[in-house]
Amino acid sequence: MSSKLTVQRSRLPFVLVNMAMTADGKIATMNRMVSSFGSARDHEHLLELRATADAVMAGARTVASAPINLGPGPAKFRRLRLKRGLAAHNLRVIVSGSGLVNPRAEVFRHRFSPIIVLTTRRAAPARLRQLRAIADEVKVGGKNKIDLRAALRWLRAKWGIKRLLCEGGGELNAALFQAGLVDELHLTICPKIFGGRNAPTIADGSGFRRLAKATPLQIKSFKRIGNEMFAVFTV
Numbered sequence: 001m002s003s004k005l006t007v008q009r010s011r012l013p014f015v016l017v018n019m020a021m022t023a024d025g026k027i028a029t030m031n032r033m034v035s036s037f038g039s040a041r042d043h044e045h046l047l048e049l050r051a052t053a054d055a056v057m058a059g060a061r062t063v064a065s066a067p068i069n070l071g072p073g074p075a076k077f078r079r080l081r082l083k084r085g086l087a088a089h090n091l092r093v094i095v096s097g098s099g100l101v102n103p104r105a106e107v108f109r110h111r112f113s114p115i116i117v118l119t120t121r122r123a124a125p126a127r128l129r130q131l132r133a134i135a136d137e138v139k140v141g142g143k144n145k146i147d148l149r150a151a152l153r154w155l156r157a158k159w160g161i162k163r164l165l166c167e168g169g170g171e172l173n174a175a176l177f178q179a180g181l182v183d184e185l186h187l188t189i190c191p192k193i194f195g196g197r198n199a200p201t202i203a204d205g206s207g208f209r210r211l212a213k214a215t216p217l218q219i220k221s222f223k224r225i226g227n228e229m230f231a232v233f234t235v
């Protein structure tokens, strides 16, 4: 990775999505209990990408479903961040339209960097109070769905986020793709088949009917390491 990281010149952050998926395109099993199935190399790749980003973002269900803290990991990655002119610890962003974020989720046990929650006017005042007690900032934007474009613009203006790494899940990714906010997709293809018509994929949401609505991608790189494929697509 060059020390010159790609950032967007616009008022939006440069957005990367990083996901591990099975050969049949699933990011978890049908009961959503198993979502960690990549190799140690894939985990290293996740930390390498985090070490390039001002902030790491995830949907409420992803944060609730696994013991993840969305942080930079071992000291070598924090040193790398400092060398690149980034803060030692990345900011963390959690997306929840309802404001129903599990306060006991692992992410809130680690206070090494601010946690920002994006939510909507669906979140009742009592819930907003709860969220404000566990997060460093709660941003309300949108009636039922978060206006992600406006939220990302705000994240750049208020928190200086120029590179934002989204780590899923499928609902949040789909909303970002649909809003045309993703710049790069990093995909680790793991040699497994999960099956399950309701198992989540890298982009779920309600989808669309016409080919013209598809997000077009270009292959930037495609590499086999061990028994996995590491692909990067630009949007």
Ligand SMILES: NC(=O)c1ccc[n+]([C@@H]2O[C@H](COP(=O)([O-])OP(=O)(O)OC[C@H]3O[C@@H](n4cnc5c(N)ncnc54)[C@H](OP(=O)(O)O)[C@@H]3O)[C@@H](O)[C@H]2O)c1
Pocket: 018, 019, 020, 021, 026, 027, 028, 032, 033, 034, 035, 036, 058, 059, 060, 061, 062, 063, 065, 066, 095, 096, 097, 098, 099, 100, 101, 120, 144, 145, 146, 147, 148, 167, 168, 169, 170, 171, 172, 173, 175, 200, 204
């Ligand atoms: N293999 C991998 O690389 C990987 C990576 C990440 C996650 N996963 C797995 O994927 C599963 C979770 O994915 P998921 O698709 O179910 O959930 P998700 O995307 O993590 O979270 C969905 C929630 O995010 C909120 N949200 C997303 N977009 C929104 C928008 N535009 N406006 C308002 N709220 C929005 C909603 O919260 P509210 O319901 O509160 O409104 C929604 O229910 C888990 O099993 C997880 O472990 C796998």
